[in-house]
Amino acid sequence: MKKLGYVFMLVWLATLGTTYAxxxxxxxxxxxxxxxxxxxxxxxxxxxxxxxxxxxxxxxxxxxxxxxxxxxxxxxxxxxxxxxxxxxxxxxxxxxxxTKALEEVVVVGYGTQRRRDLTGAVAQVKGEEIVKYPVQTPTQGLQSKLAGVQIIASGRPNEQPQVRVRGVGSALAGVSPLYVVDGVLTDDIRNISNNDILSIEVLKDASAAIYGVRAANGVVIVTTKRGKKGPVQVQYDANVSLRQPAKLVQMANRDQYISYLADAAPNKNVNDTPLTYGGTTNWYDEALRSAPQSNQNLSVSGGGENNTFFFSVGYFTDQGIVKTNDFKRLTIRANNEINISKKLTFSNQLSFSRGNERAVDLGGVYPSLYRAAPIVPAVVDGKYGNLSAFGNVGNPLLSLDARNQQVLNNRLQGNLSLDYRPVEWLKLHSAFNTDLIFNRDQTYLRAFQNDANTFITAGGNQRQQNSQLSLTSGQSIRYIIDNTATVDRTFGENSFTFLLGSVTERFSSNFISGARINVPNDPSLWYLGLGDPNQQLSNNSGGDLQTRQSFVTRGTLSLKNRYLFNASLRADGSSKFQERWGYFPTAGVGWVISDEAFMKNQSLFNFLKFRGSWGILGNDAIESNAYILTAGVNIPYFYNNGLVLGTAIQDIKNQQLKWERTQQVDLGLEFAFLNNRLTGEIDYYNKTTRDALAFQIIPAIFGDPDNQYLTNIASFRNRGFEFVLNWKETTNSGLGYSIGGNLTLNKNQLVGLNGGQALLAGGVGQQGFTTRTDNGQPVGSFYLLKAIGIYQNQGEIDGSPVYGNRASVQPGDLKYEDVNGDGVINSDDRVYAGSYQPKLYYGINLALNFKGFDLAADVYGNAGNQVYNGKKAFRYENTDNVEAAYVSNRWTPTNASTTDPRLITSATPASTYFLESGSFVRLNNLTIGYTIPTGLRDRAKLRTARVYITSQNLFTAQKFSGFSPELPGGPLDSGIELSSYPVTRTFAVGLNVGF
Known part of the structure; x- marks a missing residue:
């Protein structure tokens, strides 16, 4: 049928025009x-x-x-x-x-277009801009570069940055963009070396609808480098760097801590226990370090008349700022193209990556570093200070040293394709794309006890009675088959392109896991089979299967090189929904106003274009069995006066679940002034998600344990403006410089829950939830009691409503507003207090070059958002340490503070006291380089030679008192600092040499 379809299409196309002899x-x-x-x-x-x-x-x-x-x-x-x-x-x-031209060609879905001809909002960053940054992942290199794209990255090795394109468009489905690497659809690009990237395009508006059901959160298209015809070229790029925490919170020292304990734990006499000492332990200094990082990449490219090749090898290492952390990654890439004949071309883009990480348990280590008492030594005579015996947390150094988690990741990604041109205006393309991932996660916990033969002093409850080995092995296989036909005709000033194709996708995954105790301490003996066969802790396996079938078509038309039209339609079938097929159209128009006759005599604009687009995009990022009823087995029940085991459906699911649909409208204006030296764009967008997933309450009589079920009931909206402005010029003296900036204003709102249940999230220890997503509010809004000051005396307490038991409230405690006026302070008095989502974010980019010297600087920041100091709010023991600034400012009988209470205990509720501004501005990158003059390069037979020094995150101005206001997380619980890996500052030196 497919071959017959091609024949019919060729016959139809032949009627479009006369081919030339x-x-x-x-x-x-x-x-x-x-x-x-x-x-x-x-x-x-x-x-x-x-x-x-x-x-x-x-x-x-x-x-x-x-x-x-x-x-x-x-x-x-x-x-x-x-x-x-x-x-x-x-x-x-x-x-x-x-240098006088404004525009360039960009990669769009299943093809390319001149930027002049685009009717959608597509942003591009060249590969040479990304490699300026000493970062592991390509997405980190995009920070500050793109309007409408927010990127939040931590300092943790092998961490995938969080990317949000034009706001958060869902609550329970996925909110991350789709990545397309040389045609391979994927969710993760940490396997790609930055040096291998030619360009990255981000489809921000409805132009992403060509990818249909996976495009609601934007599409990031990565194009890797190819070879070129000519002599073989060798390129070597390397840098070595040192990373350190960009900001650490100053904790109370010995004297400050003891003064705090006098109120927090008055019965604790620190001088009566042998567990303490007379000095101050800085636990961050004990557990963190300045960590080396290196990146090396070697590439070879070239080709003859009928073939080209590009081959590269990269090796990246990052020890991480936590002492037991470590990460290594090897990448290998081979991109080839062979002209089998004048009409038939074979090509491949293949990559292999192997990542090996010793991971750390952030959830256990970082809260302990923050809460650990400074009067207990870290290590004494080879033994770990026993914080738990002191009535505090476990020793975080022991937690690090006794735990060895090795994560191994092997990944093969790429495609094989054939392109056939029966005539010059028709291209038939077939490609097989694959993404194979093989993971192994092994965690060994060393046994230790609190007696004389172990590494911990006597007493306390931090112990590992038996060694334990946990092992999980998994794999995932994704393949995609593309078949497209593209017609590309030019008739003078008129041109059109027509695309028709099909896409078949299959994804499967499986894992097996197990755990045993009493496994020997020797790493060469870490096998489950060597553990106690009578003490098997767990044994589990599982998997997933997803399939999609899609059909795509797109047509573009340019009339007189200035009237632009674009339309596409994608039909997606997905195994994730009972509703099997969805249809995702888009349409766009453009007008190059500066080419009109009435603009010929004006001198203001060198280029002026209006464009507009509309489209519907989809989101199927939910669990594959979200609509499938499942039964529990071996459930006991009484039958015939006896207890028997049976099978029953124990939950309620909506079998009519369907994908979330996002409708987006975009209006844009592109312009150039002053001989194309000043260029820019202005965009307005309105992005509304309908049929969004939320929970709806159902009567308990239906038997669901949660009295709720998942259904398509909510609507979200993101509206905003994007501004881009760039100046580029070369002076008569030879100084070349450019300065540019981008600004994004975004308003996120849940516009219709339609009977659904408000979503609570953001749990902070004993405080419970801190966020609530409901009608009229941004996703993940903080929902807290409103702290309005400090009780200064008993009279204020007696004359106002209080939280909890009135008898336990004392002068110096936090005062809360009785919002509903019922005379009681409780959860009914919580108020919406802002969101982690910024109202605006921006980037500023500067570049200079003069006589071989070059300088680049990038500034990145956001404003108008809030973050929650969860680590400060998380209190379980009165002996937990506190921040030095809090000890200095807290209320005491001799210090009548109006901002900080006398104590923060496990009874302190979630309130705006812990809410702080998330605004910041950062010098994201500063690079100074020097290119060796041509004469010297020629003598050394070098094609290129450049040395440079660079820094990442050199300086940050922030209002937040914690580590960093950039706090990644899910759509419902971002912006909460509990155990976040601190953002790091990096200093690097590098070399680029080409032969």
């Missing part, structure tokens, strides 16, 4: 003279005719020409060339940058 076939590749990379979307036209073609994603083209023809090569942003054909059958072209 094929007197001579010419093929070749068009590359940028600057970096020798292939240029997609270059117009190749026979001079004096309308016969033309465009280059593909790799810069290759094919065209039939008459005798004596002259070929014209043109592209926005590059200087045009004319080349007589003569007897040549292969013509390779180098185009130079046109």
């Amino acid at each position: 094929q007197n001579q076939s010419v093929t070749g590749k068009v590359v940028s003279k600057n970096d020798q990379q292939g240029l997609p979307g270059v117009s190749v036209v026979v001079k004096g005719t309308t016969t033309g073609s465009t280059t593909d994603a790799n810069g290759a083209y094919q065209i039939s020409v008459p005798s004596g023809a002259v070929l014209q090569f043109s592209m926005i942003g590059m200087t045009s060339q004319e080349i007589p054909v003569g007897n040549q059958s292969t013509i390779n072209v180098e185009l130079t940058d046109d």
Whole structure:
């Protein structure tokens, strides 16, 4: 059927126009003279005719020409060339940058387009911008670069940054974008070396609808480097760096802590226990370190008339700032292209990565570092100070040293494809894409006891009676088969492109896990089979299967090179829903106003374009069995006066669940002034998610244990503006400089819960939930008691409502507002107090170059959001340590503070006292480099040679008293600092050498 479909399509296409006599076939590749990379979307036209073609994603083209023809090569942003054909059958072209041009070609879903022709909001960052940053993942290198894209990264090795495109569009489904790497659809790009990236495009608006049911949260398209025809080129890039915590919270020292204990634990006499000493232990200094990091990448590329290749090897190491943390990653990439004939091309983009991490348990270590008493020594005579015997937390150093977790990740990702051009204006493309992941997670807990033969002093409850080994092994296999046909015709100033294709996707995963005790301490003997066979702790396995079938079509039309039209439709079938098929259309228009006749005599605008788009996108990021009823087995019940075991359905599920649908409208204006030196964009967007998932309360008589079930009942909306402005110029003295900025204003709101249940989340120890998502509020809004001061005397207490038992309230305690006026302070008095989502975020980018020297600086920040100091609020023991600033400012009979209470205990409720501003501004990157002059490079036979020094997160101005206001998490519980890995500051030196 597929072959028959191609035949019918070819017959139909043949009626669209008359093909020219094929007197001579010419093929070749068009590359940028600057970096020798292939240029997609270059117009190749026979001079004096309308016969033309465009280059593909790799810069290759094919065209039939008459005798004596002259070929014209043109592209926005590059200087045009004319080349007589003569007897040549292969013509390779180098185009130079046109500094006066505004635009360039970008990669969009299943193809490329000139930026001039775009009707959607597509942002692009070149690979050379990303490699300036000494970071592990490509997404971290995008910080500050893109309007409408918020990126939150921690300092933890191998951590995937959190990416939000134009706000949070869901509560219970996924909120992360889809990643597309050389055609492979995936959820994670930590396996890619930054040095291998050619460009990254982000589809922010309805143009992402070409990816249908997975595009509601935006699409990030990653294109890796290809080889070029010509001599073999070798490139070596390396940097070494040192990372350290960017900011640490100053905890109370010995004297401050003891003075606090006098009120918090008056019966605790620190001088009567041998567990303490006369000094101060800085637990952060004991557990953290300055950590080395290195990144090395070697690539070899080249090619002949019929093939090109690109091969690279990268090795990345990061010890992490926690002393037992460590991460290593090896990446190997092979991208090849072979011209089997003048019409048939085979290509592959393959990568292998192997990550090996010794992980740390942040949930156990970081709260302990914060709460640990400073009067207990960390280690004495080889033994660990016993904090737990002191009535405090466990020793965090012992927790680190006694735990060895090794996470091994092997990943093979890539595609094999064939491109066939029966005529120059038709391209048939077939590709097999795959993403194979094999994981192994092994955790060994060393046995230790509190007697003379162990590493911990006597007493306390921190003990591991038996060694324990836990092992989980899993794998996932994703494959995607693409078949597309693309028609690309040019008729003078008019052109059109038509795409038709199908996409088949299958994802399967499985895991097996087990745990045993009394496994030997020797790492070479860490096998489950060597543990106690009579003490098996767990044994489990599971898996998942997802399938999708999609059909895509898209048409673009450019009339007179200034009237632009774009429309697409994707039909998605997904195994995740009973509703099998969904349809996701998009439409866009554009008008290049500056090319109109009435604009020819004006001198204000060099370029002016209006564009608008509309579309519907989907989100199926939920569990595969969310709509499938499951039965519990071996359930005891009484039957015939006896107890028997049976099977029963124990939950209620909506079998009519469907995907969330996001409708987005975008209006944009692109412009250039002053001989294209000043360029910019302004966008307005309105993104509304309907049929969003939420819980609805059901009567208990139905038997569901939670009295609720998941259904499509909510609506969310993100509305905002994006502003981009860039200035670029080279002065007569040779100084080149550019300065640019972007600003995003976003308002997030739950606009309709429609009878659904408000979503509570953000648990903070004994305080319970801290966020509530309900009608009229942003997702994950903080919902807290309103702290309005400190009780200064008993008279204030007697004359106002109090929280809890009145007899236990004392002067110096927090005072709360009786919001509903009922004379009682309880959970009914909670108020919405802001959200972790910023009202605006921005980036500023500066670059200078002069006589071989270059400087780059990036600033990143946000404003208008709130964060919750959960670590300060989390209190279980009165002997927990406190922050130095709190001890200095807290209320005492001699210090009538109006801001800080006398004590923070396990009875202190969640309130605005712990809520702080999340606004910050950061010098995100500062780089100074020097390129060796051409003469010296020629003598050393070097193609390129540059040395540089760089820093990441050099300086941050923040109002938050914690580690960092950038606090990743889920859509309902972000912005809460409990056990977050501190953001790190990095200093690096690097080298770029090309042969």
